[in-house]
Amino acid sequence: MTQQEDQQEELAERRAAVAELGAAVRALTDAAVVSEVDDATLRSVAAAVAELVPSLTAARRERHERPATDPPGSGHRWYNPVIGAGNPMAPPVHVELVDGRAVGTCVLGLAYEGPRGYVHGGISALLLDQILGHAHGASGRPGMTISLSLRYRGPVPLNTPLRITGWLGESDPGRPSDADDHGDDRQPSHAIGTISTADEPDSVLVEARGKFIVPNRKQVQRIFGGEDFAR
Numbered sequence: 310m311t312q313q314e315d316q317q318e319e320l321a322e323r324r325a326a327v328a329e330l331g332a333a334v335r336a337l338t339d340a341a342v343v344s345e346v347d348d349a350t351l352r353s354v355a356a357a358v359a360e361l362v363p364s365l366t367a368a369r370r371e372r373h374e375r376p377a378t379d380p381p382g383s384g385h386r387w388y389n390p391v392i393g394a395g396n397p398m399a400p401p402v403h404v405e406l407v408d409g410r411a412v413g414t415c416v417l418g419l420a421y422e423g424p425r426g427y428v429h430g431g432i433s434a435l436l437l438d439q440i441l442g443h444a445h446g447a448s449g450r451p452g453m454t455i456s457l458s459l460r461y462r463g464p465v466p467l468n469t470p471l472r473i474t475g476w477l478g479e480s481d482p483g484r485p486s487d488a489d490d491h492g493d494d495r496q497p498s499h500a501i502g503t504i505s506t507a508d509e510p511d512s513v514l515v516e517a518r519g520k521f522i523v524p525n526r527k528q529v530q531r532i533f534g535g536e537d538f539a540r
């Protein structure tokens with residue numbers, strides 16, 4: 310086996326272990342928010358969970374440090390709060406590119422509740438921001454959101470397969486389209502997204518409109534210390 314194959318196998322192992330822990334803690338979260346067991350049981354589970362923390366934090370990363378799952382150039386985000394299999398707060402949403410559109414699927418449990426039985430509006434915004442980011446990134450220029458507005462047309466049901474779709478709209482006609490003195494394309498991209506149930510994809514429950522920019526060199530330096538932020 311070559312050294313590169315060795316590294317690939319190690320990476321796959323690491324990602325599988327991270328996804329396993331993510332799924333286990335996600336199941337724990339789901340159990341915690343639906344549980345109606347007695348107080349003594351809640352307290353004993355709380356104590357048992359608290360005892361587990363030090364075994365995880367024995368080796369930890371800090372802000373700006375890459376996790377072992379996401380080596381430079383991979384473009385992976387195993388702890389992303391929407392798509393990351395390793396992040397227990399992520400549903401996680403499974404995203405595919407279909408005919409230039411980003412299409413996400415997921416089921417949201419009671420941990421994401423806003424109005425009783427329905428998804429919290431902030432969670433819908435989180436999901437849409439991410440899917441718009443994928444639609445923008447699909448053009449080969451991953452960017453950052455500079456504005457996001459939502460129209461909540463109908464409540465989004467929990468425990469129901471959902472479909473989240475994002476695509477790019479027309480560019481802003483009021484702005485220059487060519488590289489200017491910043492040396493970058495300064496024209497923000499408009500992205501549009503929707504949430505519906507998988508059963509009724511044409512019935513839009515939430516609609517989002519966002520603007521994305523591709524940070525120029527100075528901005529990448531200022532915000533990310535010069536590292537290619539999308540890779």
Ligand SMILES: CCCCCCCCCCCC(=O)SCCNC(=O)CCNC(=O)[C@H](O)C(C)(C)COP(=O)(O)OP(=O)(O)OC[C@H]1O[C@@H](n2cnc3c(N)ncnc32)[C@H](O)[C@@H]1OP(=O)(O)O
Binds near residue numbers: 443446
């Ligand atoms: C496959 C992969 C999947 C990848 C999938 C990944 C999906 C992840 C999706 C998650 C996306 C996120 O959540 S991103 C995180 C949320 N977003 C952020 O944190 C961005 C926070 N904002 C900032 O840091 C800043 O505002 C900046 C860097 C964007 C701009 O600040 P600045 O450099 O001081 O510029 P400023 O003077 O404010 O800007 C003046 C005007 O120029 C515009 N402008 C500024 N920079 C640019 C630019 N680079 N390009 C165009 N336009 C620009 C501004 O919008 C503004 O327009 P006007 O207003 O005058 O019209």
